Amino acid sequence: MEAYLLEWANLFFRWFHVIAGIAWIGASFYFVWLDNSLENPPQWKKDKGIGGDLWAIHGGGFYEVAKYKLGPEKMPENLHWFKWEAYTTWLTGMTMLWIVYYIGAESFLIDNSRLELTQWQAIGLGMGYIAVGFAVYEMLVKTPLRHNGKAFGLVLFSFLVFMAWFASEVFSPRGAFIHVGALIGTIMAGNVFLGIMPSQRALVEAVQRGEAPDPKYGAFAKLRSTHNNYFTLPLIFIMISNHYPMTYSHELNWLVLSAICFILAFARHFFNLRHRGEFKPSILVIAVIMMAGVAVWIAPKPVEVNEEAVAGFTDQQGMAIIQARCASCHAASPTQAGFASPPAGVMLETLDQVNLLKPKLVEVINSKYMPLGNLTQMTEEERQQVIGWLSK
Ligand code: HEC
Known part of the structure; x- marks a missing residue:
C-alpha cells in the first residue's frame, strides 16, 4: 500500500515538475530570443526611453513588444515577474x-x-x-x-x-x-x-x-x-x-x-x-x-560467451538464476520493498517472458546495469552463465 501511494506521489510530482520546467525554460528561451531579436525602434519610441522593439504574430493576434533601455518613467500598475516558474521547478x-x-x-x-x-x-x-x-x-x-x-x-x-x-x-x-x-x-x-x-x-x-x-x-x-x-x-x-x-x-x-x-x-x-x-x-x-x-x-562491447561456463547449462538452471537475482523486482507483484509494480514493465517469472526479451536482458546484465545496484548480489559466474545461456 505504501509503495502504491508513493507511486502516485511520484506521478503527481513528476507531472508537476515537468510542467513547471516547461514554463520556466519556455519563458527563458522566449526572453533570450526576444532580447536577441529586438530592432531599432522609431524615434518617438526612443524619446520615451525604449531601446528596442519588435512585432510578432501568435495565436491570431499582433503583439508589439518594447524593451526600455533602463526603465519606464513611471512604474506600471501591473508588472509580471516570472519567478514562480523557477522556484516551483526547483x-x-x-x-x-x-x-x-x-x-x-x-x-x-x-x-x-x-x-x-x-x-x-x-x-x-x-x-x-x-x-x-x-x-x-x-x-x-x-x-x-x-x-x-x-x-x-x-x-x-x-x-x-x-x-x-x-x-x-x-x-x-x-x-x-x-x-x-x-x-x-x-x-x-x-x-x-x-x-x-x-x-x-x-x-x-x-x-x-x-x-x-x-x-x-x-x-x-x-x-x-x-x-x-x-x-x-x-x-x-x-x-x-x-x-x-x-x-x-x-x-x-x-x-x-x-x-x-x-x-x-x-x-x-x-x-x-x-x-x-x-x-x-x-x-x-x-x-x-x-x-x-x-x-x-560508449557502444557496448561484443558479448564474450564463456563456452565452458554454459556447456550443459539447462533452461531450468537459467530460470533459477533469474528467479533468484531478478524476479524479486521483475514480477507481477514484486517482493522487493519499495516496488509496487514490475519496474519498466519488465516481468521475468516465466521462460516465455524471458525469451521475449533476450537481447535486452543480455545488454543490461552485460553492462552490469542490472540487477539494479546489484542488490540481489549476482555473482560474476552467474552473469557469464546467464549471458551464455541467453545468447545461445
Ligand atoms: C532491485 C530491483 C531490481 C532487480 C533485482 C533487477 N531489476 Fe531490472 N529494473 C529495475 C528497475 C527499477 C528498472 C527501471 C530502471 C529505469 O527506469 O532505468 C529496471 C529495468 C530493467 C530492464 C529494462 C531496461 C530498459 O532499458 O528499459 C530490464 C531489461 C531489466 N531491468 C532486467 C533485469 C534483469 C535481467 C535482472 C536480473 C539480472 C534485473 N533486471 C534485476 C529494478 C530491478
Whole structure:
C-alpha cells in the first residue's frame, strides 16, 4: 500500500515538475530570443526611453513588444515577474529527488560496490553534495573572474567535471547523474533567487524613486541569466538520461556525462549566435560529429560467451538464476520493498517472458546495469552463465 501511494506521489510530482520546467525554460528561451531579436525602434519610441522593439504574430493576434533601455518613467500598475516558474521547478524537483532517490536509496542511490552507505548516510551525502557544489558556484560568481566569460566557463566546467567524477565514485550510476543534475538545477534556481530577483528589485525601486537605475544591476542579472542559458540543454539531457542506461552505466560515466554536457552547451551557443543574426552552422556540425564520437566510444562491447561456463547449462538452471537475482523486482507483484509494480514493465517469472526479451536482458546484465545496484548480489559466474545461456 505504501509503495502504491508513493507511486502516485511520484506521478503527481513528476507531472508537476515537468510542467513547471516547461514554463520556466519556455519563458527563458522566449526572453533570450526576444532580447536577441529586438530592432531599432522609431524615434518617438526612443524619446520615451525604449531601446528596442519588435512585432510578432501568435495565436491570431499582433503583439508589439518594447524593451526600455533602463526603465519606464513611471512604474506600471501591473508588472509580471516570472519567478514562480523557477522556484516551483526547483521545489518539485527536490521532492522528486526524495521520492525516487532518497526514499528508494537502497535501489537507486547506493551502490555498495562503490561505497557502502546506510540510507541516512547516502541522503546526507547527497544533500551535502548539492549544498557544497552550490556554495562553490556562489563564491566563483562573486569573484572578478566572472567578467571573463571564457575563463569563467573553463573554471566552472572543470569544477563540474570534478563533481561528476566525485558523484560517480560514491553513488550508483543513476544516482550520480541525478545529483549532477540536481546541483545544476539548484545553481540555476539560486541564480534567480540570489541574483536575478534582487537585481530586478533594485531596478524597480530606482524607477519608483524616479531615479535612473544603476546599469550594474541589470548587468549582473544578465550574467547569471546567461549562465542559466548555457545550463539548460545539459540539464534537460540529465533529466531524461535515466531512461538511457547506455549513458550512465558506462565505466567512465562521469566522463560520458561531461562530454555530452559540453557538447550540448556548445550547441546552445549556435542558437545564441543565430538569434543575434550570426549564422554559424559549423558549430552544429561539430557538435553532431562530437556526439557521434561519443556514441561510437560508449557502444557496448561484443558479448564474450564463456563456452565452458554454459556447456550443459539447462533452461531450468537459467530460470533459477533469474528467479533468484531478478524476479524479486521483475514480477507481477514484486517482493522487493519499495516496488509496487514490475519496474519498466519488465516481468521475468516465466521462460516465455524471458525469451521475449533476450537481447535486452543480455545488454543490461552485460553492462552490469542490472540487477539494479546489484542488490540481489549476482555473482560474476552467474552473469557469464546467464549471458551464455541467453545468447545461445
Ligand atoms: C532491485 C530491483 C531490481 C532487480 C533485482 C533487477 N531489476 Fe531490472 N529494473 C529495475 C528497475 C527499477 C528498472 C527501471 C530502471 C529505469 O527506469 O532505468 C529496471 C529495468 C530493467 C530492464 C529494462 C531496461 C530498459 O532499458 O528499459 C530490464 C531489461 C531489466 N531491468 C532486467 C533485469 C534483469 C535481467 C535482472 C536480473 C539480472 C534485473 N533486471 C534485476 C529494478 C530491478
